[in-house]
Amino acid sequence: MHTEPFVKKMSTRKLPQAAINTFAGYYKQLINGEKGFISENQIEPIQKGQLDLWQTNSSYTSIGEQALNRTVILKLNGGLGTTMGLQGPKSLIPVKDQLTFLDITALQAINLNKKISSRVPLILMNSFKTDTLCSQFLQKYSELHGDIPVSFVQNMFPRIDVSTLAPVTVPQDPQLEWNPSGHGDIYTSLKTSGILDQLIEHGYLYAFISNIDNLGASLDTGILGYFISNKLSFLMEVTDRTWMDRKGGHLARHKDGRLILREAAQCPEQDRQYFQDISRHSYFNTNNLWINLLDLKKLLDENNNILNLPMICNRKKIDPTDPDSAEVFQLESAMGTAISIFSNASALRVSRSRFAPVKTCEELLLLWSDYYLLNDDYHIIHNPARRHENMGIKLDPQYYSWIEQLKERFPHEAPSLLECNSLQITGDIKFGRGISIKGAVSICNRKKHQIIIPDFTHIESDLHFE
The missing domain is CATH 3.90.550.10 (Spore Coat Polysaccharide Biosynthesis Protein SpsA; Chain A)
Known part of the structure; x- marks a missing residue:
């Protein structure tokens, strides 16, 4: 050719x-x-x-x-x-x-x-x-x-x-x-x-x-x-x-x-x-x-x-x-x-x-949350109130890979991650408003239907729905 x-x-x-x-x-x-x-x-x-x-x-x-x-x-x-x-x-x-x-x-x-x-x-x-x-x-x-x-x-x-x-x-x-x-x-x-x-x-x-x-x-x-x-x-x-x-x-x-x-x-x-x-x-x-x-x-x-x-x-x-x-x-x-x-x-x-790129919905959720702040110069900065700068986050790709899926399951706002060290979400879970997460947390739903986390829930230990 x-x-x-x-x-x-x-x-x-x-x-x-x-x-x-x-x-x-x-x-x-x-x-x-x-x-x-x-x-x-x-x-x-x-x-x-x-x-x-x-x-x-x-x-x-x-x-x-x-x-x-x-x-x-x-x-x-x-x-x-x-x-x-x-x-x-x-x-x-x-x-x-x-x-x-x-x-x-x-x-x-x-x-x-x-x-x-x-x-x-x-x-x-x-x-x-x-x-x-x-x-x-x-x-x-x-x-x-x-x-x-x-x-x-x-x-x-x-x-x-x-x-x-x-x-x-x-x-x-x-x-x-x-x-x-x-x-x-x-x-x-x-x-x-x-x-x-x-x-x-x-x-x-x-x-x-x-x-x-x-x-x-x-x-x-x-x-x-x-x-x-x-x-x-x-x-x-x-x-x-x-x-x-x-x-x-x-x-x-x-x-x-x-x-x-x-x-x-x-x-x-x-x-x-x-x-x-x-x-x-x-x-x-x-x-x-x-x-x-x-x-x-x-x-x-x-x-x-x-x-x-x-x-x-x-x-x-x-x-x-x-x-x-x-x-x-x-x-x-x-x-x-x-x-x-x-x-x-x-x-x-x-x-x-x-270096704060957004390539995945995990990174986008971090940006939506209080993990990051937008300062007066319109720069994205790590929230200085956080004790740990880096945080691991893993979302179930079946339910959180696309932006529309993310919006559907976080319809009000991202949860507060100010005191969260790591977060893993498995299964179909919808989050209410005013939710905060502390420590290293895994939230898992094995049921065939969606689980809803009620408004203003404070989570500091694993949640498993079997």
């Missing part, structure tokens, strides 16, 4: 040449049997003490504050809420005090600009699946609209039939023929959309990039000052891996000395035990990145707007709602892998508070 059918398909959609050439390069790797794997014998673990540990520093903070008018906030906003039972943009899910991810992100930016009298733009990288609804949603925040566009759309790649390696055709739903090209496309899309040149023309030199569903990822002027003071081109925030992070991308060092990011899809099966060994590979990529925009432009100009990031090949169902549908390959890239491309790149160890 040749690249011509894919090139024709992408050209018809008027995708930029850099996106077409990137896909063609990845496709050639695929048909040559390459899977984009990074084996354990190609890398070495990062040792303790090899990365700086971030601590608040007033001189760095001062430098960062002075650079705010030359800094931009970029949020990755291409994902849908399919893993939580929704078909729309994930960023439009209400997460705290009836505010969505996008509300909180917008209010953070507006508050920052008012507080310091700065002009830090907020820019979303949308996908073709999220752009229309999210652009409409942002219209209510007039303060965000100025000389710099509030969003741009990342490129998309044709999906590939696993059995034939040909372009997928779905006449009844042509959108299923395409996938967003992964957040690694942010660099090329910034350039081909014209946003990168526009930012530089307006005097912006630095970008803070993060996932929109990571509510711990706010612009930290101290880290900005650290980035500037060390004259870095690229900085990745990493945090210490926990057992919960064992399947997430980890930082390592290539045998040639470069820092390198290895994602789960890049790990060959025989090395899975090493990948998930958090004592061996101790640092997890938060996907909070800092970029020098001039250095990025230079790198792109020298390489025809292509960074040649490592290919990630994901195997998916063509219709995520139909488990019997045909399988496709999705070719993507991850933006953190650029750490091995920039010549002056580094990583910084940050606290866990910089």
Whole structure:
């Protein structure tokens, strides 16, 4: 199979040449049997003490504050809420005090600009699946609209039939023929959309990039000052891996000395035990990145707007709602892998508070509860009244995997988890209002019908309904 059918398909959609050439390069790797794997014998673990540990520093903070008018906030906003039972943009899910991810992100930016009298733009990288609804949603925040566009759309790649390696055709739903090209496309899309040149023309030199569903990822002027003071081109925030992070991308060092990011899809099966060994590979990529925009432009100009990031090949169902549908390959890239491309790149160890993503309904329930608070700066913070910062929570996937299921079983509010150390809920259980849970608690319903926990119940020991 040749690249011509894919090139024709992408050209018809008027995708930029850099996106077409990137896909063609990845496709050639695929048909040559390459899977984009990074084996354990190609890398070495990062040792303790090899990365700086971030601590608040007033001189760095001062430098960062002075650079705010030359800094931009970029949020990755291409994902849908399919893993939580929704078909729309994930960023439009209400997460705290009836505010969505996008509300909180917008209010953070507006508050920052008012507080310091700065002009830090907020820019979303949308996908073709999220752009229309999210652009409409942002219209209510007039303060965000100025000389710099509030969003741009990342490129998309044709999906590939696993059995034939040909372009997928779905006449009844042509959108299923395409996938967003992964957040690694942010660099090329910034350039081909014209946003990168526009930012530089307006005097912006630095970008803070993060996932929109990571509510711990706010612009930290101290880290900005650290980035500037060390004259870095690229900085990745990493945090210490926990057992919960064992399947997430980890930082390592290539045998040639470069820092390198290895994602789960890049790990060959025989090395899975090493990948998930958090004592061996101790640092997890938060996907909070800092970029020098001039250095990025230079790198792109020298390489025809292509960074040649490592290919990630994901195997998916063509219709995520139909488990019997045909399988496709999705070719993507991850933006953190650029750490091995920039010549002056580094990583910084940050606290866990910089990484508060919402990938599951368990994490969403924690956000709904008093485990987290929304402060006056619209930052999500751990409730300082809690004695234990971390808490384990496990909800029965049969009854709590989707947001609508969660809303049905917590119709009034989340229970108070202020004094809860761990919570496991098994079976169909509906919670009344004003419920509080203390200690390590398991609530289990083995009955065939739903159990209702009455209003204002205080739970501090296991409840089992047989």
